[in-house]
Amino acid sequence: MSNLFHVSAAPHARGPVTTGLIMKMVAIALLPTSLYGIYNFGIRALVVILVTVAACVATEYIYCKLMKKPVTTGDFSAVVTGLLLALNFPVSIPLWVAVLGAIFAVIMVKMLFGGIGQNFMNPALAARAFLLISFPERMTDFAVKAASGSSFKDYFLYGAMGVEKAASAAADAVTSVTQAASDVVTGATQAAADAVSGATPLAVLKEGESVDLFKMFIGGTGGTIGETSALALLIGAAFLLAIKVISLRIPLSYILTFVVFILLFGPDNISFNYVMGQVLGGGLLLGAFFMATDYVTSPATRYGQIVFGILLGVFTGIFRIMGKSAEGVSYAIIFCNTLVPLIEKVTMPRSFGKERVRNAKQSS
């Protein structure tokens, strides 16, 4: 028997939870909405998801190899980034745009700052913002299902419709929509076909019209791959809450603040339909439960998380109601990400048994 024993500082017991496990849990929690996205938008949604995830993982792997650093893909965070990014794409996204976004998310936002844990913005959302600015039409082209007969080149370069088709769709949306819909109208896929409708629920609300709340809750509406089904998102969120990967502090304060904000500053003839439509639509649930709660880019302090949620609610409200765009979640989150150090500074917990400053002054 050798007489060499391990020596290290206490504690000698370690818990079972690892970074990789947490990331896997988040990925699992995103499955319901991913699957619904595939059901809703068709097989191309699956292709977009797989390509984006693969691009994220490959980018991180190659970057680590090139920089001669330990390969960190085993922690699954690249998978989560890729998944979140893909869920934020419209199904018609050209695949090269998706790959570009993945590379931007992993290299520019995450790895250049030191890898996992060091980024100051959510990589998926920062990449989405980058793509929204660079390719606004492609990122907001919700008017589509895969048209049959596209060549692989069309598929890869231009997304579902191909450039000409996209142009013609813009010119004559109604015809295009009808045409595309008629391609797939068979009983079971009726719901999927409805998704073709170009305008997202938020755009409809912005026009002052009302939306079908039940449909929004179940998910048969237009939008990005992962944002349409409130039900699927809530199932995933409930899972994360149950296993305590996330807490309600950020999502709840976010959504409540947002509701209060639109009640105060929304349109004059505000209706229940409008409020609920705003909550269920436009990726608010996806953002509140899965992206605002990203550990790395949200405050670590208890009160800080509530402050963070409140700020998110206010900014989302401002962007959606006062802004030109119908959406606002992404920008609100990445903007508030930059405020995190400040929020943490002012919400430092008071250590156990520490006297309040006022009392300390009296006693000294």
Place this chain on the structure above:
Amino acid sequence: MSRSTFPGGIHTYDGKELSKDKPITVLLPKGDLVYPMSQHIGAPAKPVAAKGDMVLVGQKIGEAQGFISADVISSVSGTVKAIEKRLTAAGTMVESIIVENDHEYTAVEGFGENRDYNRLSKAEIRQIIKEAGIVGLGGAGFPTHVKLSPKNENDIDYVIVNGAECEPYLTSDYRLMMEEGEKIIDGLKIILKLFDNARGVIAIEDNKPEAISRLKELAAGEERIEVRPLKTKYPQGGERQLVYVVTGRKLNSKKLPADVGCVVDNIDTVLSIYMAVAKSTPLIRRILTVTGDAIKEPGNFNVRLGTSYSELCEAAGGFTGQPEKLISGGPMMGIAMFSLEVPVSKVTSSLLALKKDQAAVTETNCIRCAKCIEKCPLQLMPFKLADASIHGEEELFVKYDGLECCGCGCCSFICPAKRSLTQSIVQKKNEILAKRKRA
């Protein structure tokens, strides 16, 4: 006002089933006995026996130096072989008296005689406890006579007996409560004699229901004594957590329990007080657990102070395989050892041998999950403190209350990135405190 539990804390695999049903067995030493002169917090004792001297069981061989210090008592009879520096379980070299055991166990005069503690004055009780060399046996080793002599004894309204035993694997306090309950109650009564306005609370984690009902039974009819079940959560046995749960009073690191009217003593300490006061037996033995998955027959032992750890291991049947890690104490706050040739001291609570070293993990980047903040029983921000420590930012470390850390290990335990947060924080804390002491 008492509380249901304290903020933060963790649940671990507790490993107590390995040894909780093993009665305490007396283990007599075979080899030489080693008595380090520093087995307590405070100034080391000064040897008062010389090489070649004959010593007896119960004889003082080390004398306390200054107020915060403790005597060292010989646990066997025999000859002083040497006075030299020896390795301790903490990994330090400490001046020690080495006694060759004559296996006769001849005791000093009056050793073991019954004494009626009701006839003793407060000053006499304190003097007996001081001369018995009793220190806090929960692990800290704070001299007990100092603890029992607060500035104003009338301000003490709680005497808390710490039977939480929240460290995983340890079962010695549990066994004592099951086997020596009467003596523990009597020991508490002796302490209560010192504090007229206090009531006694025996606090036990609710994962030991048998001990709770046993002591409740024994304390029935005692007006000043109450048995208080505690929610099982590590580190419930920490002094600050215990005082908070029992009384609702919060202590920071600069305060002592006496500052908020409390005296806290560990189960074995209370029993030692009883033995010293009522049985004229100074602190010459220690109840400890030898356990772990690498130990053949885990058990609880009554061991003479100064016995070598290798004899403990032998008494428990030896190893079942190659242990990766040897720990003196529990897995959360114990000290990893590289040798078994160290003596059992007053603060030894366990020998733990583990086949697998859970702490042998690769650290990865912090993902700011804030689990460490959530679990820190002192509501600190461990990941920020560890950062400040690694970057050498002392001001920031102090500003974030890093000096409040009690080293319980919850942050390192819970960290999904497997960062050694506790180590970074405790190291910086000790560095700053040492610097302040020098200045």
